[in-house]
Amino acid sequence: MxxxxxxxxxxxxxxxxxxxxxxxxxxxxxxxxxxxxxxxxxxxxxxxxxxxxxxxxxxxxxxxxxxxxxxxxxxxIDATPLLADLGFAPQGALMSELVHRLRRKLMPPTPETTDLSELFPLLFPTxxxxxxxxxxxxxxxxxxxxxxxxxxPDAPPPNINDYAMRTVMDAVMFAVTQICAIGHSTAVRMRMSEDAKRERAFAQLPLAFVTMREAIQAHGRQSAPALIAIGQLREQLDACRAAASTVYTHLEEHGISVHIEFQLRQLRQRIIRVKALLLCLETDAPAQATTQLLSHLVRVDQDARSLRALMADNTELLAAKVTERNAETGQHYITRNASEYLHMLGAAAGGGAVLACTTWIKLVIGSLGLTAFWAGLVAGINYAACFVLIMLLGWTVATKQPAMTAPAMAARLRNIGAPGAADDFVDEVVYLLRSQFAAILGNVGVVVPVVIGIAMLIERTAHHTVMDGYHAQYTLAQHQIFGPTALFAAATGGLLFLSSLIAGWVENWFVFHRLDSVIAHHPRVTRWLGAERARRWGAYWRQRISSYAANISLGLMLGLVPPVLGFFGIPFEVRHVTLVAGQVGAAAHEIGPQVIHRAMFWGAVGGIAITGLMNLAFSFLLAFRLALTAQNIGAVNRKRLYVALRRRMLRQPLSFVLPVRLKHRPQATEAEPDAAPASDAPVGGDKPLEPPSPPR
Incomplete structure (x- = not known):
């Protein structure tokens, strides 16, 4: 000391x-x-x-x-920007705020400034x-x-209050102006409900502020007229927030825009900031209120520097909509009884037959001697075309569905506090995993004999083999269980997950821009197709656009990602369980029956198993974590779900691979909620204030 x-x-x-x-x-x-x-x-x-x-x-x-x-x-020094604008995007757009935060990370502010919002991070950096x-x-x-x-020393007369009072009033005025600008923007105003448009809450907000300012100037900040006017301004802010919340109903139905969601989040946070400033005006303990406000601003400034927080906050609703749309599609890939299980086996068998042709086409492409990029592009088109064909025939590609079906499971987590919710969730996991076991079994069980059959057909008709002995040995060596196969398979699972994100984003974009309505009603389209056919085409693309996007994007990524990463010196090869099984089957056929006596062959068989496991595990894990985030499932309930899952694995392990009847145990207690409801209190507490989650 x-x-x-x-x-x-x-x-x-x-x-x-x-x-x-x-x-x-x-x-x-x-x-x-x-x-x-x-x-x-x-x-x-x-x-x-x-x-x-x-x-x-x-x-x-x-x-x-x-x-x-x-x-x-x-x-x-000018303190008004600190109180009114700290933590808010200067341009009101997500990308401009992203660039602004990146600039702040790379270029720290200078102390030679008269703007307190720029000096503030230097004064309170942690x-x-x-x-x-x-x-x-x-x-x-x-x-x-x-x-x-x-x-x-230059404070105004007492009837206009002091320097701090003027600064707070100016900050409230600036914030109210920004709130009105967002509320009156075309993107927000046109998506409000009809009742919200008629009430004109944002048009009344400036009048409420002027009334409050005049009352404070005339009677003092703690007078009865001033307190009444402050209360009326707070009520008008609540009305603006309620009007803005009606925009989410439109977004739920017609697709999400990250830009609009960003503006709505900025609007809600500005309303909270104004309420914090109003508390400083009406309190009888201004020193405590000011200190609490400063503490809140420090936390806001810390959050305003985080790129990760920006993207997480402003893509949460988009993630929710992506998972919801994928959930609708994913329900078709989950089998819940023996009949559906057998149907999945049949669909997977058909998919395996098509992928056998895909395997040989890929080997032919490799023998053409194309450069890496063009070979990857042609291979990607081959994959995409075959995936789309499988989709149109109603067949299945193994391990492609977990990225789509995990959100369908997470949809069951919305009422996680209800009795039996954990068991319902585990049921969905069981249904998914055994569905994928059936898909892998059907794909691999058919792709190998069909690949061998195609090889025999080529040998009889063309009198030569597509794969020589050297390439057969090389293929087996590339898929060994103890090599990089597991890592490549996990990365391929990441591509499976990414294709589901692309599918959800494309469908959201399609719905947001109402392209189904354009196809159904645009005069040029109706003249070309006819009114009835145009209507059917619009409905068809509304229903199937995500499936096309998922299959085409996955195929192109499987073909193009390896040469693109190779250009930067990053080795990567696609490892999908069905394609690997087809290549190993082709190589084994070229070597002959004696291959079963070679350790390299059994190492490649183990590589097929580890490839299927890693494809399934990583695509499911990534998509499931996204779904948990979109549904706001906290750590407490996540732990409860993991415990229930481990308990099911120990008590009914066969249910994860075979369509056996599930047995439930009655739950004794109801799950506790993750957290208390969010508060609108503007100051105090350990975390920056966040508005309640929008309705979903």
């Missing part, structure tokens, strides 16, 4: 009210750094604040210098600042206000 006192004395001596702007701000940064200390203990920081006050009280000459310094600070500010007690705050902080 003695060294801290010596450091404080040195800091106090260094104060210079006449120093250049940057030097004055650097001195304040050093003072706040001394307050923080090295322990990150809020109580120690509060003790240092008291030490600063004690040192100031016994140094009247220093107090004069400080008051002069503080006067210079108030007259040169989350710990929010903690020690919130820990300041009422007595310490009172001493701070009476000893160090006084009204500016």
């Amino acid at each position: 003695a060294s801290s006192q010596l450091d404080l004395i040195e800091l106090l001596r260094a104060i210079d009210p006449e120093a250049p702007l940057a030097e004055r701000h650097l001195w304040l940064m050093r003072l706040l750094d001394w307050v923080r200390g090295d322990t990150e203990d809020p109580d120690m920081a509060v003790a240092r604040v008291r030490m600063l006050i004690d040192a100031a009280e016994v140094r009247p000459e220093w107090l004069k210098l400080w008051h002069h310094w503080w006067e210079e600070f108030l007259t040169t 989350d710990f600042d929010a903690k020690w500010l919130r820990a300041l007690d009422a007595r310490t705050l009172t001493r701070l206000r009476t000893v160090l902080f006084r009204a500016a």
Whole structure:
């Protein structure tokens, strides 16, 4: 503590009210750094604040210098942008905010500024600042206000209030202006409900602010007319928020726009900011309210620097819509009884027959001697065409469905607090895994004999083999269980997941722009197809667009990702269980019956098994985590689900691969909710305030 006192004395001596702007701000940064200390203990920081006050009280000459310094600070710095705009996008668009945050990470602000919002991150750079500010007690705050902080010398007459009052009022005015701008934008206004449009909440908001300002100027901020006007402004803000929430109903039906969702989130957060400023106006303890507001702004500034938080916050609703649309498609790939299980086996057998042809076409493409990119493009077109053919025939490609069906399972998690919800979820996992076991069994069980049959047909008709002995040995060596097969298979599972995201995004884009209506009703289309056929085509593409997008994108990625990564020196090869089984079968046929006596063959058979496992596990895991995030499933309930899943695996292991009847145990208690409902309180608490999740 003695060294801290010596450091404080040195800091106090260094104060210079006449120093250049940057030097004055650097001195304040050093003072706040001394307050923080090295322990990150809020109580120690509060003790240092008291030490600063004690040192100031016994140094009247220093107090004069400080008051002069503080006067210079108030007259040169603009605090309104800090209160009104900190944490909000300057351009009101997601990409511009992304660029802005990236620039802040790469280019830190300068202390030579008159904008307090730019200086603020230098004064309070860590989350710990929010903690020690919130820990300041009422007595310490009172001493701070009476000893160090006084009204500016150029303060206006009492009937207009002081400098702080004017700053807060200006900040409220700026924020209200931004709220009205978002509410009156065409993208938001045209998607409101008819009732919200008639009520014109955003048009009434500026009038409510003017009424409040006039009441405060005429009667004082704590007078009865002022408090009534503040309450009316708060009610009008709630009306604006309710009107904006009706936009989500339109987005749910007609597709999500990340840009609109970003604007709505900005609007909700600005409303919360205005409520925080109103609390500072109406409170009878302004010092405590101001400190809590500063603590809140520190947390907001920390969040405003995070690129990950920006993307997570503003794509949450899009993720929810992607998973919901994929859930509708994914239900078709889940088998729940023996009849559906057998149907899946048949569909997978058909898919395996088509993929046998795909395997040989891929081998032919490899023998053409094309450059890496063109070979990858032709292979991708081959994959995409075969996947689309399988889709049109109603057949199945193994391990492609988990990315689509995991969201269908997560849809059951919306009422996770209900009794039996965990068992219902585990049932969906069981249905999915045994469906995929049937799909893998059907694909692999057919692709191998069909590949061998095609090879025999080629040998009899063309009198030569497509694959020579060297390439057969090379193929077996490339698919060994102890090689990079598992890693490549996991990465291929990631491509399966990515194709489901692309499918959901394309369908959302199709619905958002109402392309089905364009196809059904546009005069050129109806003249070409006829009204009835155009209507059917619109309905068809509305129903099947995601399936086409998933299959085409997956095929092109399987073909193009390896050469693209290879261009950057990253080795990668596609490892899909059915395609691997076909290639291993072709290689084994070329070597002959003696292949079963070679360890390399059995290593490749093990490679087929590990490929299927990794394809299934990674595509499902990634999609399932996305679905959990979209449904806001917290850590407590996630743990409950994992426990239920492990219990089912121990008690009924065969149910994960065969269509046996599931047995349930009655649950004794109801699951607890993840968290308490979100609060609108603008200050206080450990985390930045977030508005309630939009209706889904």
